[in-house]
Amino acid sequence: xxxxxxxxxxxxxxxxxxxxxxxxxxxxxxxxxxxxxxxxxxxxxxxxxxxxxxxxxxxxxxxxxxxxxxxxxxxxxxxxxxxxxxxxxxxxxxxxxxxxxxxxxxxxxxxxxxxxxxxxxxxxxxxxxxxxxxxxxxxxxxxxxxxxxxxxxxxxxxxxxxxxxxxxxxxxxxxxxxxxxxxxxxxxxxxxxxxx
Amino acid sequence: xxxxxxxxxxxxxxxxxxxxxxxxxxxxxxxxxxxxxxxxxxxxxxxxxxxxxxxxxxxxxxxxxxxxxxxxxxxxxxxxxxxxxxxxxxxxxxxxxxxxxxxxxxxxxxxxxxxxxxxxxxxxxxxxxxxxxxxxxxxxxxxxxxxxxxxxxxxxxxxxxxxxxxxxxxxxxxxxxxxxxxxxxxxxxxxxxxxxxxxxxxxxxxxxxxxxxx
Amino acid sequence: xxxxxxxxxxxxxxxxxxxxxxxxxxxxxxxxxxxxxxxxxxxxxxxxxxxxxxxxxxxxxxxxxxxxxxxxxxxxxxxxxxxxxxxxxxxxxxxxxxxxxxxxxxxxxxxxxxxxxxxxxxxxxxxxxxxxxxxxxxxxxxxxxxxxxxxxxxxxxxxxxxxxxxxxxxxxxxxxxxxxxxxxxxxxxxxxxxxxxxxxxxxxxxxxxxxxxxxxxxxxxxxxxxxxxxxxxxxxxxxxxxxxxxxxxxxxxxxxxxxxxxxxxxxxxxxxxxxxxxxxxxxxxxxxxxxxxxxxxxxxxxxxxxxxxxxxxxxxxxxxxxxxxxxxxxxxxxxxxxxxx
Numbered sequence: 001x002x003x004x005x006x007x008x009x010x011x012x013x014x015x016x017x018x019x020x021x022x023x024x025x026x027x028x029x030x031x032x033x034x035x036x037x038x039x040x041x042x043x044x045x046x047x048x049x050x051x052x053x054x055x056x057x058x059x060x061x062x063x064x065x066x067x068x069x070x071x072x073x074x075x076x077x078x079x080x081x082x083x084x085x086x087x088x089x090x091x092x093x094x095x096x097x098x099x100x101x102x103x104x105x106x107x108x109x110x111x112x113x114x115x116x117x118x119x120x121x122x123x124x125x126x127x128x129x130x131x132x133x134x135x136x137x138x139x140x141x142x143x144x145x146x147x148x149x150x151x152x153x154x155x156x157x158x159x160x161x162x163x164x165x166x167x168x169x170x171x172x173x174x175x176x177x178x179x180x181x182x183x184x185x186x187x188x189x190x191x192x193x194x195x196x
Numbered sequence: 197x198x199x200x201x202x203x204x205x206x207x208x209x210x211x212x213x214x215x216x217x218x219x220x221x222x223x224x225x226x227x228x229x230x231x232x233x234x235x236x237x238x239x240x241x242x243x244x245x246x247x248x249x250x251x252x253x254x255x256x257x258x259x260x261x262x263x264x265x266x267x268x269x270x271x272x273x274x275x276x277x278x279x280x281x282x283x284x285x286x287x288x289x290x291x292x293x294x295x296x297x298x299x300x301x302x303x304x305x306x307x308x309x310x311x312x313x314x315x316x317x318x319x320x321x322x323x324x325x326x327x328x329x330x331x332x333x334x335x336x337x338x339x340x341x342x343x344x345x346x347x348x349x350x351x352x353x354x355x356x357x358x359x360x361x362x363x364x365x366x367x368x369x370x371x372x373x374x375x376x377x378x379x380x381x382x383x384x385x386x387x388x389x390x391x392x393x394x395x396x397x398x399x400x401x402x403x404x405x406x407x408x409x410x
Numbered sequence: 411x412x413x414x415x416x417x418x419x420x421x422x423x424x425x426x427x428x429x430x431x432x433x434x435x436x437x438x439x440x441x442x443x444x445x446x447x448x449x450x451x452x453x454x455x456x457x458x459x460x461x462x463x464x465x466x467x468x469x470x471x472x473x474x475x476x477x478x479x480x481x482x483x484x485x486x487x488x489x490x491x492x493x494x495x496x497x498x499x500x501x502x503x504x505x506x507x508x509x510x511x512x513x514x515x516x517x518x519x520x521x522x523x524x525x526x527x528x529x530x531x532x533x534x535x536x537x538x539x540x541x542x543x544x545x546x547x548x549x550x551x552x553x554x555x556x557x558x559x560x561x562x563x564x565x566x567x568x569x570x571x572x573x574x575x576x577x578x579x580x581x582x583x584x585x586x587x588x589x590x591x592x593x594x595x596x597x598x599x600x601x602x603x604x605x606x607x608x609x610x611x612x613x614x615x616x617x618x619x620x621x622x623x624x625x626x627x628x629x630x631x632x633x634x635x636x637x638x639x640x641x642x643x644x645x646x647x648x649x650x651x652x653x654x655x656x657x658x659x660x661x662x663x664x665x666x667x668x669x670x671x672x673x674x675x676x677x678x679x680x681x682x683x684x685x686x687x688x689x690x691x692x693x694x695x696x697x698x699x700x701x702x703x704x705x706x707x708x709x710x711x712x713x714x715x716x717x718x719x720x721x722x723x724x725x726x727x728x729x730x731x732x733x734x735x736x737x738x739x740x741x742x743x744x745x746x747x748x749x750x751x
Contacts, residue, residue, distance in 0.1 A: 019378050021222035025302060028215065034735075070278060073296040074270040081263055111266065111305070113219040113297050120293040152731035153507050160505035163455055163498070165390045169215055173386030174499050178508050179728055181379040184520050185721035189714035193655070372487065372521040383495065 003134055005195040006127075010139040013191045016114050017146045018180040020121075023114030027147050028172050037151040038144070043105035045140025047087065048118050051080045051110075052136030055119040056129050076119050077111075084110020114143055150175055200319050204327030210303040211334035211385070212392035217303025220294040221335050222381040227351040229360065231339035233287045235332030237276050237295060239324075242304050242331070244272045246312040246324030253313030265308045270299040303331060341384050346375030411463035413631055415470055417622030418680060422474055424618050425611035428532035429478035433611045437473035440485035444469030447493035455502060464503050468492055471511035471681060474612020475673060475720065476518075479530045484522060488514035508727045509687045512677075512720045519715065529608045535571055545609045546570065546602065547671040547717075550656075558657035561667045562598045576600040602670040610717075613673035623679045632683040635692050639699025640678040640706070645669065647707035655711050672710065677719035687727045694730075694737040702726040 001009070016022045026040055055076050063069050084106045091103035109115060118139040122132040153175050162171050204210070210217050217238075224230040248268050256264050277295045280288040288295065298304065307327055312320040343350060348368030354360035374380050426433045448465035472488045492514030497506045519526045529545050544552070549568055550561040559567070566572075579600045588595055601607060605615025612619075626632045645665045652663020668674065682688065682702055689698050702722045709718030 021378055021381055022219050022297075024219050024222060024382075025216065028218075071274065073274045073277065073299050074267060076296075077266055077270040077299050078263060081266055111300050113300050116297060116300050117219075117293060120296055124293065149728050149732065152735065153728065156507065156731045156734075157500060157505065160501035161455075162501045162505060165394050166386075166499055170386045170390035170393075171500065173382050173389065174495065175507070177379045177382030177386060178496065178513060178724075180377075180382055181374065181513065181516060181520070182508070182721065182724045182728060184374075184377060184379065184516075185709055185713060185715075185718070185725065187714055190709070190712050193712040194708075370481070370483070370522060370525075372517075373523075374517055374521045377520070 001131075002195055003131070005191065006131055006134050007138040008186075008191055008195065010118070010135055011142040011145070012183065012186040013188065015142040015146065015183060016117060016139050017143055017176070018183045020117060022117040023112060023143050024176070026109070026112060026114070027143070027150055027176060028169060032151065032154055034148060034151045034155065037147040039101045040105045040109070041140070041144030041147040042102045043109045044112070044114065044143050045137060046102070047080070047084055047106060047109045047115050048140040048143075049133055049137035050087070051083055051115050052118050052122050052127075052132040052139075053129060054079055054083055056122065056127065056132040059123055072123065076116060080110050080115055080119065084108075114139070146176070146179065149179065197319065197322060200322040201326040204323065204325075205330040205333065207396070208327075209330045209334055209392065210306075210327055211331060211338075212389050213396065214306075215389065216306055217301045217331065218385070220297050220301060221331075221338065222385060223378075224291055224294050225335055225339035225342055225381060225384075226346070226376045227290070228336060228339045228343055229287065229351045229353060230290055231335035232332065232352075233280075233284070234291055234294060234298075235328075235335040237273075237280070237291075238298055238301060238303065238331050239328030240276055241269060241272045241298050241301075242307060242328040243321060243324035245269045245304055245308055246320040247317050248272075249308040249312040250315060250317045250320035261313065262309070265305065265313075266299070269301075269304050269308070273299040303327065338381070338384055338388065341388075342375050342380050345372050346377075346380055347371050347373075411467045413629060414626065414680065415463060415467045417625050418467075418470055418474065418612065418619075420618040420622055421612045421615055421676070422470060424605055424615045425474065425478070428534060428605070428614060429530060429611065430533065432530075433478040435482065436476055436478055436480060436485055436611060437470065439482045440473030440476070440489055441466055441469035443486040444472065444489040444493060447490050448497075451493055451498035452502070455498060457502060462503065465493070468497075468511045468514075471612075472514050474676065475511070475515045475610050477526065477529050477609075478611050479528045480518075480522075480525050484518050484525060487521075488518045490514075491517045504686055506686060507730065508724050509681055509684050512681055512724050512727075515720055516724060519717070519720075523715075531608055532606070532614070534573070534606050535608065545671070546607055546667075547609075550667075560653075560658070560662075561656070561664050562596050564656075565598055566596075570598075572597045573601055573606050575604075576606070599666055599670065602667070607671075609671075610673055610676075613676045616670050616675045619675045619679065626679070632679070633692065633695065635695035636683045636688055636699040636702075637678045639696045640682055640703045641669065643700045643703030644674070644678075644707050645703075647704055648710075652707070652711060668707075668710065672717050672719060674706075674719055677723060681720070682723050682726075687730060689730055689733045689737065691734075691737045694733045697733050697737070698726055698730060701729070 010016065014020065017024060017027055026044065058075055058079055059072065063072060063075060088103050088106040091106065092099045118136050122135050127135055150172065154172060157171060208214060211221055220234060224234045245268050249265055252264060252268070273296060280295060307323060311323050340350065344364050344367055348364050348371035350362040350364065352360045352362070422437060426437070444465045469489055472492060473485055476485060492510035496508050496510040496513040497503065500506045527548065529543055546565055549570065550564050553564050553568065577597050580595055580597045584594055604617050607614055648663040648665050648668045650661055650663065652668060653659055682699065689695050705725055706719045706722035709721055
């Protein structure tokens with residue numbers, strides 16, 4: 001698949017939140033304020049891009065040569081956990097301001113299913129290093145977009161007379177559900193027509 | 197002790213009440229059999245990880261407990277994944293990346309962190325069973341609603357000549373396909389969460405804290 | 411809301427004329443069920459809202475955007491989805507961030523794609539067998555990739571009929587108006603404009619729908635921002651890139667054909683302008699309309715479903731809160747305070 005195709009796939013067509021339904025928890029949890037949703041979304045993007053690249057490297061250079069691919073799950077989980085941990089330290093040391101807005105989310109994000117999810121998706125599709133990086137990055141952008149859009153809608157809804165039983169989480173699910181409905185517009189046929 | 201077993205099924209149901217471990221729950225619930233398959237996987241991993249964590253909880257230093265718990269969970273997930281690939285290749289294919297993703301399922305990690313590491317193995321076992329069964333039942337409920345509305349069928353285990361698919365009269369002629377697509381999952385869960393909190397009444401103790409956890 | 415409903419009636423009436431009682435039944439089912447579901451939901455929320463006419467309008471819009479051949483459960487489900495899920499789950503009129511009528515239509519379109527794209531022939535057209543079941547737009551989309559051809563030529567080659575009225579008006583126009591400017595209009599556009607084509611019940615006649623909008627503009631129920639921005643970006647994109655999917659070059663797209671088909675007029679004047687789900691300020695409306703126009707073009711050209719306008723609008727509905735933040739409306743004073751303090 002072309003690079004443009006990969007970007008379109010993971011931002012729109014197979015948006016990880018709205019089609020794979022991964023990363024729903026952070027979207028629900030963090031998306032009450034736009035500010036925090038941007039920070040969390042950027043952290044997610046960062047870990048997803050680097051995580052996809054890192055897991056590609058582990059897979060190609062260590063697991064495959066040693067015939068240990070069956071340990072993929074274990075290795076990926078721990079590698080990404082470590083990645084989030086050290087990346088937070090790095091951000092804290094290099095750019096303290098960035099740490100307050102984005103960096104502090106890195107460890108939380110690193111055990112999220114959306115990060116591990118893109119690593120598995122990239123592995124199953126046999127993506128190369130650049131493709132993995134792009135897939136991780138555009139997947140993160142897709143998650144970020146959904147977080148910000150849902151957060152903005154939920155902020156608006158705070159002033160509306162949402163039925164009591166549906167306030168909070170349920171209406172957040174319904175919002176994301178309607179967004180997923182609209183996004184059905186971008187399907188595989190669309191992708192094929194556009195990039196072949 | 198009995199409460200260790202029962203609270204996970206309804207009162208603190210991970211899917212509808214504490215709203216954690218949702219991600220794999222949403223995507224696979226297009227067929228009832230998928231929900232049962234993944235639910236069973238989570239049940240096994242949850243019980244095994246709870247018991248191991250309870251045993252390890254006192255040995256492992258607090259600083260490195262989290263990575264160790266993750267590793268334990270990933271290890272059991274690998275076992276479940278490989279067993280499934282070997283013996284139930286069809287189901288394994290359909291569940292795809294969602295089986296390995298059990299490793300970072302917040303429900304498994306939360307039970308290890310909040311409960312299992314502080315109690316004796318027997319209580320951890322019951323807790324794991326309760327929450328696992330609660331997870332399995334919730335997934336099955338979501339899948340039942342979505343499959344009946346969205347495909348007009350109920351897919352169970354195939355054996356012999358029977359392909360395991362029951363057609364629901366009338367619904368199977370013109371099912372609302374959207375219900376088995378992603379929006380259907382989110383809408384179904386949204387309304388079920390509302391319904392559950394309505395029946396439970398009282399404040400949602402865990403949800404407030406759980407929301408902030410990614 | 412009642413006035414908008416009135417303005418839609420000529421277009422709806424034309425649909426009933428084209429397709430007979432079947433179209434009337436679909437419209438009635440959509441409107442009735444919308445009213446019943448609205449009443450039920452309002453009762454649950456203990457609010458009375460039927461008088462504002464929004465339920466009737468929503469039902470009418472749903473009915474008008476459906477094919478007259480749909481089984482009657484489809485308008486009922488679309489209305490139920492619009493009322494319960496899209497509107498009342500978010501707090502009723504004013505709370506919904508997505509256009510209920512469009513969301514209802516999209517829900518049934520993705521649920522029953524077959525039934526939603528079966529188009530009977532209107533009584534004014536004598537369609538040959540191969541063409542029954544196609545709209546001009548779906549026909550063009552299905553045949554375009556084979557040969558480099560403008561859409562109207564594709565229709566002629568496929569044997570899509572041109573009425574005597576169209577031929578007469580076109581030749582009159584060519585002789586008296588366009589000919590002097592050195593332009594020659596092919597036959598076929600007049601049929602599209604007056605609504606002598608197969609399609610959804612209410613989308614056929616651009617003429618009658620536009621006539622209704624005169625009243626909407628005169629009474630200031632809608633402003634020019636959204637339809638204008640929608641039209642301009644959609645037209646520019648179509649002109650520049652629209653020819654590519656048909657094997658033509660850049661700047662060879664057919665704007666006139668594109669805006670006269672696929673429910674563009676109905677959607678851009680009557681649905682995109684819904685005050686609840688569009689931005690509050692003029693600037694916001696321009697952004698909203700422009701983005702909708704671009705998405706509508708991209709989906710029209712490359713998407714699976716030719717009726718892309720509805721999808722474009724509900725996609726843009728989702729970013730309206732963000733647009734509103736970008737262009738803060740003056741009248742909400744409390745938002746300005748944050749800057750001041």
